Amino acid sequence: MATKAPRNDIDETRLRVSAPESEAVGVPAVLNALKISVEQMGVVRSVQSLVRINQKDGFDCPGCAWPEEDKRHIAEFCENGAKAVADEATLRRIGPDFFAAHSVDELRGHDDWWLGQQGRLTDPMILDEGATHYRPIGWDEALDIIAEELRSLDDPDEAIFYTSGRASNESAFLYQLLVRGLGTNNLPDCSNMCHESSGSALTETLGIGKGTVSIEDIHRADLLIVAGQNPGTNHPRMLSALEKAKHNGATIIAVNPLPEAGLMHFNNPQTPRGVILGGTKLADDFVQIRAGGDQGLFQAIGKHLLEVAADDPEVLDRAFIEMHTSGFEDYAAAVAAVPWAELEAATGLDEQRLRGIAERVRASRATIVCWAMGLTQHKHSVPTLRDVVNVLLLQGNIGREGAGVCPVRGHSNVQGDRTVGIYEKPPVAFLEALDREFDFTAPRAHGYDTVAAIRAMRDGRARFFMGLGGNFVSATPDTAVVEEAMSRVGLSVQVSTKLNRSHVVTGRRAIILPTLGRTDRDRRGGKEQRVTVEDSMGAVHASRGRLAPPKDDLLSETAIIAQRCARVFAGRDGAPRADWGALEADYAQIRGHISRVIPGFEDYEKRVDKGQTFYLPNGPRDARLFRTATGRAMFTANTLEYPRIPEGRLLLQTLRSHDQYNTTIYGKDDRYRGIHNGRRVVLIHPDDIADAGFADGDIVDLVSEWAGPRGVEERRAEAFRLVSYDTPRRNAAAYYPETNVLVPLDSVADVSGTPTSKAVIVRLERRA
Ligand SMILES: Nc1nc2c(c(=O)[nH]1)N[C@H]1C(S)=C(S)[C@@H](COP(=O)(O)OP(=O)(O)OC[C@H]3O[C@@H](n4cnc5c(=O)[nH]c(N)nc54)[C@H](O)[C@@H]3O)O[C@H]1N2
Numbered sequence: 001m002a003t004k005a006p007r008n009d010i011d012e013t014r015l016r017v018s019a020p021e022s023e024a025v026g027v028p029a030v031l032n033a034l035k036i037s038v039e040q041m042g043v044v045r046s047v048q049s050l051v052r053i054n055q056k057d058g059f060d061c062p063g064c065a066w067p068e069e070d071k072r073h074i075a076e077f078c079e080n081g082a083k084a085v086a087d088e089a090t091l092r093r094i095g096p097d098f099f100a101a102h103s104v105d106e107l108r109g110h111d112d113w114w115l116g117q118q119g120r121l122t123d124p125m126i127l128d129e130g131a132t133h134y135r136p137i138g139w140d141e142a143l144d145i146i147a148e149e150l151r152s153l154d155d156p157d158e159a160i161f162y163t164s165g166r167a168s169n170e171s172a173f174l175y176q177l178l179v180r181g182l183g184t185n186n187l188p189d190c191s192n193m194c195h196e197s198s199g200s201a202l203t204e205t206l207g208i209g210k211g212t213v214s215i216e217d218i219h220r221a222d223l224l225i226v227a228g229q230n231p232g233t234n235h236p237r238m239l240s241a242l243e244k245a246k247h248n249g250a251t252i253i254a255v256n257p258l259p260e261a262g263l264m265h266f267n268n269p270q271t272p273r274g275v276i277l278g279g280t281k282l283a284d285d286f287v288q289i290r291a292g293g294d295q296g297l298f299q300a301i302g303k304h305l306l307e308v309a310a311d312d313p314e315v316l317d318r319a320f321i322e323m324h325t326s327g328f329e330d331y332a333a334a335v336a337a338v339p340w341a342e343l344e345a346a347t348g349l350d351e352q353r354l355r356g357i358a359e360r361v362r363a364s365r366a367t368i369v370c371w372a373m374g375l376t377q378h379k380h381s382v383p384t385l386r387d388v389v390n391v392l393l394l395q396g397n398i399g400r401e402g403a404g405v406c407p408v409r410g411h412s413n414v415q416g417d418r419t420v421g422i423y424e425k426p427p428v429a430f431l432e433a434l435d436r437e438f439d440f441t442a443p444r445a446h447g448y449d450t451v452a453a454i455r456a457m458r459d460g461r462a463r464f465f466m467g468l469g470g471n472f473v474s475a476t477p478d479t480a481v482v483e484e485a486m487s488r489v490g491l492s493v494q495v496s497t498k499l500n501r502s503h504v505v506t507g508r509r510a511i512i513l514p515t516l517g518r519t520d521r522d523r524r525g526g527k528e529q530r531v532t533v534e535d536s537m538g539a540v541h542a543s544r545g546r547l548a549p550p551k552d553d554l555l556s557e558t559a560i561i562a563q564r565c566a567r568v569f570a571g572r573d574g575a576p577r578a579d580w581g582a583l584e585a586d587y588a589q590i591r592g593h594i595s596r597v598i599p600g601f602e603d604y605e606k607r608v609d610k611g612q613t614f615y616l617p618n619g620p621r622d623a624r625l626f627r628t629a630t631g632r633a634m635f636t637a638n639t640l641e642y643p644r645i646p647e648g649r650l651l652l653q654t655l656r657s658h659d660q661y662n663t664t665i666y667g668k669d670d671r672y673r674g675i676h677n678g679r680r681v682v683l684i685h686p687d688d689i690a691d692a693g694f695a696d697g698d699i700v701d702l703v704s705e706w707a708g709p710r711g712v713e714e715r716r717a718e719a720f721r722l723v724s725y726d727t728p729r730r731n732a733a734a735y736y737p738e739t740n741v742l743v744p745l746d747s748v749a750d751v752s753g754t755p756t757s758k759a760v761i762v763r764l765e766r767r768a
């Protein structure tokens with residue numbers, strides 16, 4: 001059993017490229033999952049953990065936020081879920097000896113793969129000012145130092161509290177209470193870089209910042225449009241749902257610059273059909289769109305539907321439009337005015353092709369649009385998603401069976417974290433309920449989102465940083481700027497399961513607080529505790545870790561935060577009031593508070609007790625109730641936007657390989673795309689390689705060009721191998737986080753502020 005950590009970083013000279021695959025999962029995926037599990041956990045623990053993933057009395061998979069089906073398979077997991085579990089449940093450990101043996105300077109020299117492979121963190125550690133190494137520190141002392149640092153701030157708004165989407169409802173709720181009790185709403189989270197654009201567009205047009213479909217709706221849809229998403233890698237269990245929909249007669253349209261294997265064909269390892277009979281063809285139509293062209297596509301669909309509606313009264317759902325929507329006339333006029341030539345330029349598809357796609361929409365009785373980062377990480381993401389909503393509203397595709405919007409969320413509890421208050425712009429009604437429940441006054445002024453937080457650190461306006469999970473330094477854009485900004489902070493604190501760059505690029509002082517993960521057994525107050533999470537479709541359920549934790553005295557996130565509340569709020573005037581010790585000893589009491597603060601959680605404990613999943617209320621889905629400015633679902637008129645790529649330049653999207661979870665690099669392959677043993681590649685059209693005077697296999701630097709207020713700024717990422725790939729002309733792709741250094745901090749989506757990680761203008765440069 002190999003549970004020894006690697007001694008070397010990824011050796012890019014061993015990189016090998018083969019033809020991409022055209023189908024996903026199947027038996028090789030299962031074998032790969034088992035191999036990685038056994039390497040990290042050994043045989044016994046592998047079996048213990050893999051049978052508990054997503055079972056009713058087991059733990060929620062720490063992978064993605066795709067919901068579980070009500071009837072569970074014995075092994076309700078996917079290859080990448082198994083990798084996520086193996087990464088957390090690994091038997092490798094790093095304690096004081098490890099930190100004594102490696103200076104922070106040395107650790108900084110390693111890549112993200114190496115850092116993540118070292119093992120689970122087991123002891124609280126501190127990096128003193130000017131020190132070369134972390135040293136162990138007691139829990140009490142660590143919490144005292146944090147409390148002291150917070151007291152030394154001139155203003156609570158000098159502190160920043162980041163959250164990543166793995167935190168449970170219980171820990172996230174306590175965390176936001178701690179932060180608001182301290183007097184700030186500086187609660188940036190990973191969502192700011194992820195589905196914030198979805199939240200912005202959907203709240204405005206439908207009155208709720210979430211999707212409006214259930215898993216059953218997916219099964220019953222007549223047409224599914226999957227745009228800007230790579231489910232074969234990032235939401236593999238979604239493929240089973242798509243397969244079911246297909247068997248029920250659905251049509252699937254995949255919209256993507258890249259012909260992702262998982263969108264094309266699925267060999268379900270849990271059915272004989274998948275294993276023996278060659279699986280299911282998924283996409284009936286692959287629309288190879290230019291990156292950033294989706295607004296053009298959805299405007300074209302709307303335009304066509306409105307044109308044909310003149311002769312065919314059945315095309316639009318007039319009754320729905322009349323009764324439930326506002327703004328129809330303005331929208332219709334706006335799309336009528338957009339020339340087809342513009343829509344062709346935006347999408348790279350001709351009018352006939354666009355009308356053909358629209359005809360499929362016209363023919364559908366019930367349509368769902370699913371999307372992820374390909375639609376949310378552009379400058380014009382919010383108008384793009386408003387135009388997605390427009391198309392669905394035309395045919396009354398909100399609030400009825402098999403129809404609706406389906407933003408497919410990333411982190412397994414990112415949606416729940418937002419529901420329980422992780423938000424820099426909290427609604428007043430939420431704050432008022434919080435005030436009543438805890439007898440204090442929460443601050444009303446909005447806080448920093450992720451990008452604003454980086455600016456504040458960079459400009460010396462923030463002096464304290466804390467991360468509840470995540471890897472702020474590697475996940476955020478403009479790596480060089482972020483590293484510099486982080487170094488200006490007085491104290492940075494990370495509550496983490498695994499080592500990452502945010503532990504080695506730190507404030508002047510730094511503290512690591514190790515914590516339990518989703519899979520670990522959590523005994524507190526003499527009993528085993530469970531937590532709750534919300535999936536991508538607004539369904540809440542319990543999760544209970546079952547594996548022996550890495551170290552006996554390791555605290556859960558919930559316990560760490562409850563203890564901090566006790567310490568910081570003791571005897572403080574105006575602080576939130578609660579029995580912190582009781583909350584730490586019994587998480588059900590935290591759920592009690594949540595049930596009194598947040599609508600929809602009534603009888604919370606009883607409902608999770610039954611081992612059931614319950615859906616939170618969803619106005620548009622449940623009752624066609626739209627809490628918008630007009631009290632109706634809103635059609636909106638949006639000016640068409642799409643990226644203009646200057647001569648000789650490329651539009652680079654930064655995406656995930658098959659062997660990573662965001663900044664956690666599980667392995668060195670991207671099997672479906674034919675990349676093996678390395679990550680520094682750029683996928684690029686062969687004619688673009690030739691036009692730039694290069695050949696496939698050449699190693700180049702990527703230089704991003706950003707026209708900012710101070711003129712054109714350049715950023716460089718060194719030594720990437722060119723790989724000829726099936727992508728639209730002048731659209732290129734490379735992996736995140738290696739390319740984050742190229743994404744300018746100020747290049748963000750309008751309205752949502754999300755970094756434009758899918759649209760970076762770059763040129764290729766010969767290596768000096
Ligand atoms: N195994 C694994 N699972 C994960 C994650 C992981 O890293 N690993 N991350 C989790 C998280 S936090 C998230 S947010 C999700 C991310 O899930 P995805 O959004 O699927 O992740 P990306 O790799 O960013 O893929 C973006 C997809 O959009 C396409 N795309 C890029 N630009 C455009 C465009 O302009 N238009 C269209 N139509 N398509 C475009 C890309 O070609 C790619 O297929 O996955 C979650 N699940």
Ligand SMILES: Nc1nc2c(c(=O)[nH]1)N[C@H]1C(S)=C(S)[C@@H](COP(=O)(O)OP(=O)(O)OC[C@H]3O[C@@H](n4cnc5c(=O)[nH]c(N)nc54)[C@H](O)[C@@H]3O)O[C@H]1N2
Pocket residue numbers: 163164165166167190191193194195373377410411468469470471472475476477495496497498499500515516517518557654655656661662663664736737739740743757
């Ligand atoms: N260029 C570019 N940048 C991007 C994106 C992109 O597509 N392109 N995607 C963006 C998106 S969608 C997202 S969501 C963000 C992700 O941003 P983050 O959520 O900040 O990053 P992760 O890599 O998921 O965080 C991994 C770390 O979380 C810690 N961790 C894991 N599980 C637990 C746990 O249970 N508890 C605690 N306390 N810690 C835990 C481990 O220490 C691990 O190293 O990145 C964004 N950045």
Ligand SMILES: [Mo]
Pocket residue numbers: 190193194195409410411
């Ligand atoms: Mo995400």
